[in-house]
Amino acid sequence: MSREPSHSVVAKPLLEVDRVTLQYVTPERIVTATRRVSFDLQAQDRFVLLGPSGCGKSTLLKSIGGFIAPTEGEIRLAGERVREPGADRMFVFQEFDQLLPWLSVVDNVVFPMRATKRFPRAEWRDRARAAVEKVGLGRFADVFPHTLSGGMKQRVAIARALAMEPKVLLMDEPFAALDALTRRRMQRELLELWDDIRFSLVFVTHSIQEAIVLASRIVVMTPHPGRIVAEFDATRFGHDQAGGSEFEAFSERINRLLFAGEEIAHG
Numbered sequence: 001m002s003r004e005p006s007h008s009v010v011a012k013p014l015l016e017v018d019r020v021t022l023q024y025v026t027p028e029r030i031v032t033a034t035r036r037v038s039f040d041l042q043a044q045d046r047f048v049l050l051g052p053s054g055c056g057k058s059t060l061l062k063s064i065g066g067f068i069a070p071t072e073g074e075i076r077l078a079g080e081r082v083r084e085p086g087a088d089r090m091f092v093f094q095e096f097d098q099l100l101p102w103l104s105v106v107d108n109v110v111f112p113m114r115a116t117k118r119f120p121r122a123e124w125r126d127r128a129r130a131a132v133e134k135v136g137l138g139r140f141a142d143v144f145p146h147t148l149s150g151g152m153k154q155r156v157a158i159a160r161a162l163a164m165e166p167k168v169l170l171m172d173e174p175f176a177a178l179d180a181l182t183r184r185r186m187q188r189e190l191l192e193l194w195d196d197i198r199f200s201l202v203f204v205t206h207s208i209q210e211a212i213v214l215a216s217r218i219v220v221m222t223p224h225p226g227r228i229v230a231e232f233d234a235t236r237f238g239h240d241q242a243g244g245s246e247f248e249a250f251s252e253r254i255n256r257l258l259f260a261g262e263e264i265a266h267g
């Protein structure tokens with residue numbers, strides 16, 4: 001199956017990040033996490049923000065989530081300015097403890113539906129069970145999170161987010177704490193889910209390989225302050241191309257960009 005998002009070139013962007021500056025004001029100083037960052041995301045994009053620690057990836061994601069207001073510029077979702085958190089933007093984080101330990105897997109997935117009154121109440125459990133099935137955890141629907149491996153917990157977090165049918169799924173290094181084999185498997189599964197559901201994704205990582213494998217588009221960022229140095233189409237690459245000469249050349253090109261950015265930032 002093609003991993004090309006099926007949007008047309010002229011489609012209006014789903015998400016617009018428009019000259020966004022994000023700052024933290026601490027008693028000692030003002031930290032500029034991003035400076036005038038702009039990009040557009042089309043529906044069904046698998047959009048990856050790639051860059052080293054401190055380039056403002058997580059801060060940007062939180063701002064798309066409505067948790068941090070830009071000091072300059074604005075973020076629009078489906079044409080509406082983002083001003084606060086909402087159920088149309090669901091998060092998956094790196095941490096394994098993002099599930100509520102006193103709720104079963106299926107009740108964890110129901111939780112945001114209950115909290116936001118999304119969908120008729122009578123549908124909650126069926127929707128939750130269907131989402132849990134989709135991530136391959138049907139047999140574990142009624143267990144508590146502490147009995148699950150890290151990878152399984154991340155699957156539940158993904159099921160919980162996708163069950164809400166968000167306009168955009170926001171993932172902040174969701175596989176970074178997993179062992180290499182599990183991480184690879186989770187990447188494959190995420191792509192299979194995307195083949196199936198065609199959700200719109202913003203995915204944060206500092207792994208070049210992960211970015212290339214997962215993305216339809218990659219934005220490369222460098223720190224101090226966080227800014228975009230390049231944007232690439234990566235639709236033609238997946239796991240099957242990894243190790244091939246074109247994949248490696250692309251990876252090396254991004255690597256050089258990241259290092260060049262460091263030199264500029266520190267030089």
Ligand SMILES: Nc1ncnc2c1ncn2[C@@H]1O[C@H](COP(=O)(O)OP(=O)(O)OP(=O)(O)O)[C@@H](O)[C@H]1O
Nearest residue numbers: 024026031032033052053054055056057058059060
């Ligand atoms: N709560 C905070 N208060 C002050 N400064 C912060 C805060 N959170 C982040 N920063 C600073 O903002 C900048 C961007 O941080 P951010 O976490 O967004 O980067 P990142 O690219 O996601 O890095 P990482 O991969 O390490 O999470 C960094 O310089 C960081 O030190």
